[in-house]
Amino acid sequence: MSDATGNGESNRGWWLLLAGGLALFGVIAWGIAQIGPSDPPAATESDPTAAPATGTDQGGAHIAATLFFGSPDGQALVPLQRDVPLGSSAVEQGQLILTAQLREEAPAPYISVIPPGTTLRAFYVTDRGDAFVDLSREVVDGHPGGSQHELLTVYALVNVITSNLPAARRVQILVDGTEVDTIAGHVDLRRPLASDPSLVRED
């Protein structure tokens, strides 16, 4: 019996030691997990780089984004700075900038290069830096046509992304969720396009 009792006490001791080891392991593993990336903390007014939860609930936080409009002679894109709500991520920031590009009326004397009524259906960026801009059908149906105007339409969208989002290096334009050959029969949209600075003119 005494042997049996002694063995029982010894077993309890070892089991306690094992439980303590597991607890220690759990604490250390939890600590490691905390070191890794985590969701950004909530925005605070004192931290200018803090991002709010959504792009529409900003409490007035904005960024200065570069939008593109047609030059008065229709030969180039002119960059203009506009305030755009601050997004909580690069993707959301891209959505907000694109929405501003699509909605903003061209101020005189510049001309609009995006067909009216065009809306953004989706936007995302791959790890390779290819951004996909999915537009509504109006970008095709409302386009006046012509190679030069189509170039300005396409590269206003490409440049507005690559100029404002460093994570995006090239842009592919989709219409109604699918790849298209062109918008108006001229400019090849089958591949992602890099920005074309030769079309940009500082007025």
Added chain:
Amino acid sequence: MRSWGVVRVLTSLVVLLLLLLPASPRAQDAVQDPPLTLVTSDGRQTVPTTRVDGHELVALDDVRRLFGVTVREDALAGGVTVSYQGRTIVASADRPMASVNGRIVTLPSPVVRDGGRWLVPVEFLSGALAAIYDRRIDFRRDARLILLGNVSIPRVSARIDRSGPPTRASIDITPTAGVTVTHEPGRMLLRIDAAEIDPALPPDGSGLIDAIALGNRPNVVVVVLSPATEGRATVTTVNQTTTRVLIDVAPVATAAVPVGPAATPPRAAPATPPPFPPATAPALSAAAAGLGAGPSRAWQTIAIDAGHGGYDRGVQGPGGLEEGQVTLDVARRLRSLFETRLGLRVLLTRDSDLSLTLDERAAVANNGRASMLLSLHANGSSSRAQAGAEIFYFRPDRESEQLARTSLAGAVSLPTFAGGLRTIDLIPWELAQVRHLDESAVLAGVLREELQRHVPMSRQPLRQAPMRLLSSVNMPAALVEMAYLTNPGQEAQFGSDEFKDAMALALFDAVVRFRAWSEQPRTP
């Protein structure tokens, strides 16, 4: 025994814990990138980088050392401030953005605090630091260079256009820079007038070119030739920003096989030839031909594409005139000129109000083995004031050029009915135009010169752009926007035979000049 067993269990837990450590997402990648090089007018310095979670980062301590900025950590706010001459950047750990003078700049990856070090994405230099710095900061990722201030490093991109023989390679230098070409046994040296260059060179050779690589000096490109071949270089100016060196390599005739180094003495590149054939002298000298060696063949067929048509009305003028109508009208007039004056076979992609896809139009020209394609269009704009003709030729993106280089090297041998084998080059349909870019540039230039003699031109009449139709055309090709149909005055012009005849005649004259240049025999 039992105590030994528990010790083994605990040891296993510790080992498991150690295995977990490198799996942490914050862990630095094992792959070490070569350092970046900061180039200033005073010299070069290396900029070490660290890769974290797949993103390349640079330490703010190095930024402070190299750029003379002040870096101050705010431990309470969990952020860091970079200052230069009263201007500041504020960044926080784990945020892919920074506040630059109060404006947000997004970054491709989060800012990292790693122990006592602050690490920022390398794009921070050109995206954020450049905004507060007093000198230009230009980050060239592919070349791993950071250019500070007014340092000019030409981008030198090379491609092999044609495997041949003769093999044709193009080397573009942007912005323009002087080039000295030296011929040595088995290779050609291109010495560019710059301290160094930003190279984009093909990974492999093709045809009679074994390799195009950087030389021992940072401003020298070496073209390695196959044995028993001879190379010829022609330096041209493509436009105001780009110098192009065309390399043509052909087998050396048996009687002329060089023996020893003395057989190929160094020689300078020929003077820059005019890029376009002159209007007054259709017969050109070989030196003035512009594009060097290449087999010439007599033209028999040309293709004319009447843009749009059918359900695709194209641009519609304020008076109701449609692009599909006017392009077909001018195409028919042009066909008549070629058939009656030159006896050429003319393929119209459409001869009625017909809907065709862009690939179907390219197929008409490719399958008909045309020597040239003109695609006719009428322009449109939301501004009615725009007017004038414009000419476009194809511009591939870098990825397409790379694909074309590797594809053009491929060929298959197929059996023929008469016995034996016939070698056929395989070209991806959507990249067919890449091998004709030089000729298309000449065609576009001649079109501009002839059109401006006859019809109004826009302010920027010549453009290179990724045009969908032209990409698939396996011949020299250009797209002509004849006038702005959305301009009421130009729409009225399209209604007159006089304007359409003048347009057709200008196009005809340009093609005649281009044909004369194209058929000119040129020796390697």
